[in-house]
Amino acid sequence: GDSVTQMEGPVTLSEEAFLTINCTYTATGYPSLFWYVQYPGEGLQLLLKATKADDKGSNKGFEATYRKETTSFHLEKGSVQVSDSAVYFCALSGRNDDKLIFGTGTRLQVFP
Amino acid sequence: DAGVIQSPRHEVTEMGQEVTLRCKPISGHNSLFWYRQTMMRGLELLIYFNNNVPIDDSGMPEDRFSAKMPNASFSTLKIQPSEPRDSAVYFCASSLVGTGLYEQYFGPGTRLTVT
Numbered sequence: 001g002d003s004v005t006q007m008e009g010p011v012t013l014s015e016e017a018f019l020t021i022n023c024t025y026t027a028t029g030y031p032s033l034f035w036y037v038q039y040p041g042e043g044l045q046l047l048l049k050a051t052k053a054d055d056k057g058s059n060k061g062f063e064a065t066y067r068k069e070t071t072s073f074h075l076e077k078g079s080v081q082v083s084d085s086a087v088y089f090c091a092l093s094g095r096n097d098d099k100l101i102f103g104t105g106t107r108l109q110v111f112p
Numbered sequence: 113d114a115g116v117i118q119s120p121r122h123e124v125t126e127m128g129q130e131v132t133l134r135c136k137p138i139s140g141h142n143s144l145f146w147y148r149q150t151m152m153r154g155l156e157l158l159i160y161f162n163n164n165v166p167i168d169d170s171g172m173p174e175d176r177f178s179a180k181m182p183n184a185s186f187s188t189l190k191i192q193p194s195e196p197r198d199s200a201v202y203f204c205a206s207s208l209v210g211t212g213l214y215e216q217y218f219g220p221g222t223r224l225t226v227t
Contacts, residue, residue, distance in 0.1 A: 034215075043116075043203050043218030044155075089155065098143050098162060098209045100216055104154045 002027040006090045006103035013080055013110050021075040021106045023064075023090035031092040033057075033066055033073040034100065038087045047075075047088070080110045116219035118204050124225045130192040133222045136185055137206030145216060146179055146189050147203040155203075161187065162209060194226045 007022045025031065032051045036044040048057030053068035062077045073090060090103040117136040125131055137144050145160040159169040161181045169179070176195070181187040191198055201223050205216040 041220075043205075043220050044216075045218065046215050049215070098160060098207070099145075099157060099168065102155050 002031065002092060002094060002101050004090050004092055004101055004103035006088075006106050009087075009105070009107035011106060011108045013108070015082055015110055015112050016079045017110075019075070019077040019080045019084075019108065021088055021090075021108070023073045023075065023103060025071050025073065025090075025092050027071075027092055027094065027101075029094060030068075031094050033064070034091040034093070035062070035064055035073070035075050036089040036091060036102075038089065038105070040086070044089060080108070082110045082112055084108060085110045116204055116206055116217055118202075118219035118222050120222060121220065122223045122225075124227065125194055126227055127195055128193045129226075130190065131194045131198075131224060131226075133189040133202050133204075133224070135187045135189070135204030135219060137187070137204070138217055139185065141206035141208050141217075142184070143207045143209045144181060144187050145205040145207075146187070147205065148200045149203060149221070150200045158189070191224075194224075196226045199224055199226050 003026045005024050034049045035047040037047045038044045048059040050057040050066035053066050056065045064073050064075045087105045087107050089105045091100045093100050119134045143162045146158040148156045158171045159179045160167055164181045179189045201221045203218050203221045205218045207216045
């Protein structure tokens with residue numbers, strides 16, 4: 001079945017460092033891909049998405065490109081801030097499916 | 113819009129008691145999802161509804177768990193009897209399926225502690 005694999009955390013960075021969180025997926029057909037973020041004590045919220053190959057989703061300085069050839073959707077940010085400390089979830093949705101398949105989440109900790 | 117509303121935000125109960133969690137989805141959304149989040153198992157989909165009808169309940173752990181959606185603006189997740197291993201944060205999410213967007217909006221969660 002469909003699945004999402006993302007890198008283990010925690011990822012610990014200093015402020016202004018470059019961030020990459022890897023995400024790969026297995027799916028039939030052409031899924032939509034998402035990154036969700038969960039701040040402490042809150043529910044998940046959509047960070048960005050891409051619905052077809054080569055699309056780039058972006059929001060709040062974060063970017064991810066839908067790479068069909070490598071079945072990947074890696075999250076990147078050029079300069080992280082302390083306020084970016086959170087858990088990041090990669091997810092996919094099949095074309096004809098209401099459900100989201102989530103990865104296990106990657107905790108990011110940014111220190112001043 | 114107020115977003116997805118969940119109540120209570122925190123629930124502490126004793127083993128064997130009945131627990132009812134409540135969710136009000138975003139007005140106009142036609143799908144509703146219940147998730148459970150723990151450190152050990154991460155985020156798990158328990159059940160989801162489309163137009164108030166349960167579509168997939170394969171994630172419901174056992175018969176002690178039940179969920180209902182009597183109308184488009186209200187859903188409950190009930191655990192009877194509760195056990196300590198049910199301690200987790202339970203999230204409700206809603207979405208407008210059929211738009212091709214598939215974005216789910218999450219509530220703030222209910223933190224359940226069973227002692």
